[in-house]
Amino acid sequence: MGCQGALLSSVVLLTLFFLVAGGPFPKQHPKNKLLLVSFDGFRWNYDQDVDTPNLDSMVQDGVKARYMTPAFVTMTSPCHFTLVTGKYIENHGVVHNMYYNTTSKVKLPYHATLGIERWWDNGSLPIWITAQRQGLKTGSFFYPGGNVSYQGESVTVSRKEGIFHKYDDEKEWRQNIDTVMKWFTEDDLDLVTLYFGEPDSTGHKYGPESQQRKNMVLQVDRTVGYLRESIEKNNLKDSLNLIITSDHGMTTVQKNASDLVEFHNITNFTFQDIEFELLDYGPNGMLLPKEGKLEKVYEILKNAHPKLHVFKKESFPERFHYAKNDRIVPLVMYSDPGYVIHGRINVQFNNGEHGFDNEGMDMKTIFRAVGPNFKRGLEVEPFESVHVYELLCKLLGIIPEANDGNLAVTLPMLHSGSSCLLYGKLPLGLIIAMTLLRKIF
Known part of the structure; x- marks a missing residue:
């Protein structure tokens, strides 16, 4: 135990040195x-x-x-x-x-x-x-x-x-x-x-x-x-x-379904209330309503289509680990398996798609x-x-x-x-200590 304790102290001090000094680790x-x-x-x-x-x-x-x-x-x-x-x-x-x-409205492809x-x-x-x-x-x-x-x-x-x-x-x-x-x-x-x-x-x-x-x-x-x-x-x-x-x-995309998710066909919804949109990229999307329009847009969309699930950012399901980021806009949505989200017009023609709920087996x-x-x-x-x-x-x-x-x-x-x-051969306690140090600094 004494030897292990000495090793712990030495390596932790060495790790601290490299982390605080900002220098590279020795070549390994x-x-x-x-x-x-x-x-x-x-x-x-x-x-x-x-x-x-x-x-x-x-x-x-x-x-x-x-x-x-x-x-x-x-x-x-x-x-x-x-x-x-x-x-x-x-x-x-x-x-x-x-x-x-969302300010400049710039969108760049993949x-x-x-x-x-x-x-x-x-x-x-x-x-x-x-x-x-x-x-x-x-x-x-x-x-x-x-x-x-x-x-x-x-x-x-x-x-x-x-x-x-x-x-x-x-x-x-x-x-x-x-x-x-x-x-x-x-x-x-x-x-x-x-x-x-x-x-x-x-x-x-x-x-x-x-x-x-x-x-x-x-x-x-x-x-x-x-x-x-x-x-x-x-x-x-x-x-x-x-x-x-x-x-x-x-x-598989349900291209010929009778109940496609089409924003341009949702009753009372208008893109005039929207400052920025990220739609038409599969089964998920984001909307930034204009100032003062958030509640109106949300109320229109939240039950607008049985295959569409729309949430305010703060209420997006925790299991997705997706909404707590400044890049995510106030309204976040996803659709049911097989259904893609169409925006101003229908421009998605893929026969297969991803971007759906990660709990779905497909x-x-x-x-x-x-x-x-x-x-x-x-x-x-x-x-x-x-x-x-x-x-x-x-x-x-x-x-x-x-x-x-x-x-x-x-x-x-x-x-x-x-x-x-070093990392793999050291005792578990030492690995944890070094990892914690890394996270702190």
């Missing part, structure tokens, strides 16, 4: 590297209606969650940022795929928003920056949020997709994997996040039950096979932990993991995506930023005593 080399891969819009059960031998082999060789519950709002950028910050969306502030400004630093850098440090400040090297390949600076610091190496990027190019997918392998072997990166825009795009265009979506899942599975072969070919099998997950699921997504630190042949109970960040930090042996996750949720996936570096 985790025992194992980490690759986080996201296949956008991969619903939890997409592997059940097609043959997916490579995803199946990951279950035999590693860990599978029955499903993973994404954060609300179930959209690409917000959910991906939750994975790398461990925060609910109201706490990390990337509340939408679009950058918007691809443009990827490069808007002030949208992403608003108080939360993603894992790339935290890892770098603790001596590691990181990379991001097309991952949302990986191409801007945070508190003046950029990811060690990154790639950003172009606005006309072709998401379904299988040849390019393999080239991207080859690049990531070089990042690990030649550039000695410790952490890489790799993003693929499928099967999301196909699910939107053709619907989640379509043959086109099933074909795309086969392509995803082939890519998983190529990725694992590449890991082995590059002699990384025993030193690289691989996690494959996604941001959200997908559901919004659930996947989690697979394999590597030297993970157990084999283990299926775990469902968990929320907010807990992934703490697992990533544990695998890298770094001290996490303040977050909403809980390592105890994912720790049973790992071999007993498996970890890396």
Whole structure:
């Protein structure tokens, strides 16, 4: 106990020094590297209606969650940022795929928003920056949020997709994997996040039950096979932990229903009472009524449609962890599964959509993991995506930023005593003390 107490005092003092001084942690080399891969819009059960031998082999060789519950709002950028910050969306502030400004009325589309630093850098440090400040090297390949600076610091190496990027190019997918392998072997990166825009795009265009979506899942599975072969070919099998997950699921849009949610057809509602609107982006939306019009607009909308749920910001259900942020406007809403929200005119024509209540099964997504630190042949109970960040930090042996996750949720996936570096090898009490210090300062 005396030795452990001395170690506690020494490391806490050292941690305090680096935190207060603001300097970087000494260069560290985790025992194992980490690759986080996201296949956008991969619903939890997409592997059940097609043959997916490579995803199946990951279950035999590693860990599978029955499903993973994404954060609300179930959209690409917000959910991906939750994975790398461990925060609910109201706490990390990337509340939408679009950058918007309620004063200037500016709205920017998804691809443009990827490069808007002030949208992403608003108080939360993603894992790339935290890892770098603790001596590691990181990379991001097309991952949302990986191409801007945070508190003046950029990811060690990154790639950003172009606005006309072709998401379904299988040849390019393999080239991207080859690049990531070089990042690990030649550039000695410790952490890489790799993003693929499928099967999301196909699910939107053709619907989640379509043959086109099933074909795309086969392509995803082939890519998983190529990725694992590449890991082995590059002699990384025993030193690289691989996690494959996604941001959200997908559901079929009720395009021909007789009771569509159309604001332009709601009795007594007028856009003349609205200062700013964020509608027509799926099944959720926000309204900023003009001064003095909040009560009027709310009373008109709160029971206007049986498929539409409208709340004042302060009354939005707590379970969503979505409303307590300055970027959220006074009226927040979402619609029932399958129903999108149409604003001034009907402009949404997707056959599949996400953004719905994250408790709906069609919004659930996947989690697979394999590597030297993970157990084999283990299926775990469902968990929320907010807990992934703490697992990533544990695998890298770094001290996490303040977050909403809980390592105890994912720790049973790992071999007993498996970890890396200072953070993972220290006694639990010391880890807690160091984490608290990190949060304080």
